[in-house]
Amino acid sequence: MTSAPSSPAAPASSSTPGTTSRPLPLAGLRVVEFTHMVMGPTCGMVLADLGAEVIKVEPVEGDRTRHLLGAGAGFFPMFNRNKKSIALDLRRPEGLEVARKLAASADVVAQNFKPGVMTKYGLDYAALSQLNPRLIYVNHTGFLPGPYEHRTALDEVVQMMGGLAYMTGRPGDPLRAGTSVNDIMGGMFGAIGVMAALMQRGITGRGQEVDSALFENNVFLVGQHMMQYAVTGQPAAPMPERISSWALYDVFSVKDGEQIFLAAVSDAQWITFCDALGFADLKADPQLATNNDRVRQRATMLPELRQRLAAYSAAELTVIFEKNGLPFAPILRPDQLFDDPHLNATGGLADITLPDGERAGQTARTTLFPLRMDGQRLGVRLQPPVLGQHTVELMEELGYTGEQVQALRAQGAVA
Numbered sequence: 001m002t003s004a005p006s007s008p009a010a011p012a013s014s015s016t017p018g019t020t021s022r023p024l025p026l027a028g029l030r031v032v033e034f035t036h037m038v039m040g041p042t043c044g045m046v047l048a049d050l051g052a053e054v055i056k057v058e059p060v061e062g063d064r065t066r067h068l069l070g071a072g073a074g075f076f077p078m079f080n081r082n083k084k085s086i087a088l089d090l091r092r093p094e095g096l097e098v099a100r101k102l103a104a105s106a107d108v109v110a111q112n113f114k115p116g117v118m119t120k121y122g123l124d125y126a127a128l129s130q131l132n133p134r135l136i137y138v139n140h141t142g143f144l145p146g147p148y149e150h151r152t153a154l155d156e157v158v159q160m161m162g163g164l165a166y167m168t169g170r171p172g173d174p175l176r177a178g179t180s181v182n183d184i185m186g187g188m189f190g191a192i193g194v195m196a197a198l199m200q201r202g203i204t205g206r207g208q209e210v211d212s213a214l215f216e217n218n219v220f221l222v223g224q225h226m227m228q229y230a231v232t233g234q235p236a237a238p239m240p241e242r243i244s245s246w247a248l249y250d251v252f253s254v255k256d257g258e259q260i261f262l263a264a265v266s267d268a269q270w271i272t273f274c275d276a277l278g279f280a281d282l283k284a285d286p287q288l289a290t291n292n293d294r295v296r297q298r299a300t301m302l303p304e305l306r307q308r309l310a311a312y313s314a315a316e317l318t319v320i321f322e323k324n325g326l327p328f329a330p331i332l333r334p335d336q337l338f339d340d341p342h343l344n345a346t347g348g349l350a351d352i353t354l355p356d357g358e359r360a361g362q363t364a365r366t367t368l369f370p371l372r373m374d375g376q377r378l379g380v381r382l383q384p385p386v387l388g389q390h391t392v393e394l395m396e397e398l399g400y401t402g403e404q405v406q407a408l409r410a411q412g413a414v415a
Contacts, residue, residue, distance in 0.1 A: 022374060024051025029198075031055065032106040033083075034099075034123065036063055038155075038180045039140045039214065040112030041079035042187025047108065047194065048082035049369045049378040055106075055394060056083045057099060059090075060415040062387040066356040077354055077384045078366060079187075086395070087388035087415035090121050095413035099123060101398045104131040108194055112140035115150060125209040136197045138190045138210040145211070153214045155182045162218035167225060170240045186217045247294030248273065251331065252306055258314040263327040267291055276324045279308070338365060346377075353383045360386075388415045 029052040033044040041056075048054040056063070065075040086102070089095040103109050103123055111118050118124040125137035142153025151157075159165040159176045169175030193210035201207055219226075225236035237243065244250075248264040264273045267290055274283035282304075288294050294301060309317070314330060321328035332340075343349050349365040369378045391414055395405050408414045 024378070025373070026050040026052040029053065029108065030106045031108040031110060032057060032103050033110040034118065035110055035112045035140070037065060037112070038075055038079060038183035039186045039190075039212075040110055041065075041075075042184050043110050043138060043140060043190035043194070043212070044083060044187075045079050045081065046188060046191035046369065047110075048382075052108070054083040055102065055390070056080060056085050056385065057102070058085055058087045058387060060087045060095075060388075060412060062087070062356075066387065073357075076356065077352055077364070080384045081352055081366065081380050082382045083385060084382065084390035084394065085385035085388055086391045089413050089415075090123075092411070092413040094408050094411065096121055098395060098398065098400075098408075098414060100128075100131075102394065103128050105398065106132075106135065107198075108136045108138065110138045110140065110190065110194075114152070115141065129207065129209075133206055134201060135207040136194055136201065136210065137207070138194050138212065140186055140190050141211065141213045143215045144213045148215065155180050155214065158182055158215045158218040162215055163222040163225065164218055167222060167236065167238055169238055171238055181221065182214045182217045185221070186212050186214050189217060244295065244298070247288075247291060247298050247301060248305070250302065252309050254310055254317065255313040259331040260314045260317055261327075261329040261331065262309070262317065262321065265291075265327065269326055270294065272324050273326060276320050276326070277308075347379075348377070350377075350380045352380055355384045355386045391415065 026047055029047070031044060031047050031052045031054040033040060033054060034057050035041050035044060044054045044056065063076060063080075065072060068075060086098075088099050090099055100122065109123075109125075109128060111123070119126075125135070125139075128137065129135050141149070142151060142158070143149045156165075156176050159168075159182065160174060164181070165174035165176050168177055190210065190212035193212060197208050197210055228234075228236045246263065246265045248262065248270065250263075251259055251261050253259055264270045270288075270291070271283060274280065282288055282301075286293075287297055288301065312320075318328060318330065320326075337343060338349070340348075348368055350368055351363050352366045354360055354362050354364055366380070368380075371378070392402065392405050395408075395414070396402065400408075405414065
């Protein structure tokens, strides 16, 4: 099944099953984010999952990812849980004034707009740090300052120019990775920078500006391949054509057209593999005695293994490999992970209420931040917000009266 919609769920609290009842590490920290798409919202989500109060400033018509189709349909509910929403029109002086007051109240401001946009509105670090010297300000951009900084970057753009698409695809067929790797990791690195800056602020009392960028993130990801060239003098081949470090490390087509990834990455695992499957002749072959021997024989060894393993089903190989402690993996689609027994047994998925679209108000399951703290997963405290859900609450905290909020709504400055 694929997380079929059901009735609306109540907002999750800190007592959600699988979450810790102790204060979260960033509790009491206020983060104001001027973000959209994936990179900036990921940074905010990481800080929110860790306990910060994260306030998402949206345009009055809403973040565009609320209504994307196709591959973007899951962006908003995935990356905007545990956040509050305030909707402001920054083009109106009244809406901009609210944004400035809100940003001045923050410990952290995060943004991922094009260079110059935040400066135009007086919401850049130079302006806001004058109001709050303790402010930590994190920019999520396409490129760090330099010759490329004014280019428009997308995850796919930097994958192509940064070698990742070359490494992922077959020769002559560059292929982007199957998820928004640079956007997500760029947001994570932004959050790492924020937490480091918070620690330094605790010592110096002053904030600072942090920059995280898609291109540099991508280059970091392919750094191992750059270093391979530095060490060997040979350019790295695309992953489908690479010379593997291990002889048995591949996807095999088996009975009934199924596929499964199988590996043996040491001489001990090779012996275990041969014993488990009754391949005594391969075990005894002196040309296959060591891993490097087997790597040299891959051209003849793999076709032989493919023929032998084709007689097994994926389920049979799963039992054999799991019983003997050998690496293996079924080939699954993302939607099949909703039924994964490990994720379901360990609380790796949590219910959220969808805020937008045809299924608004219905429940779906989302993936949680992939770590535990104090033996517990970091859960969902706040549902992905509906547009402007917390506008009144937050503006009243800033000193606006209910009447003033309603008047600004009537003017279109807030929503």
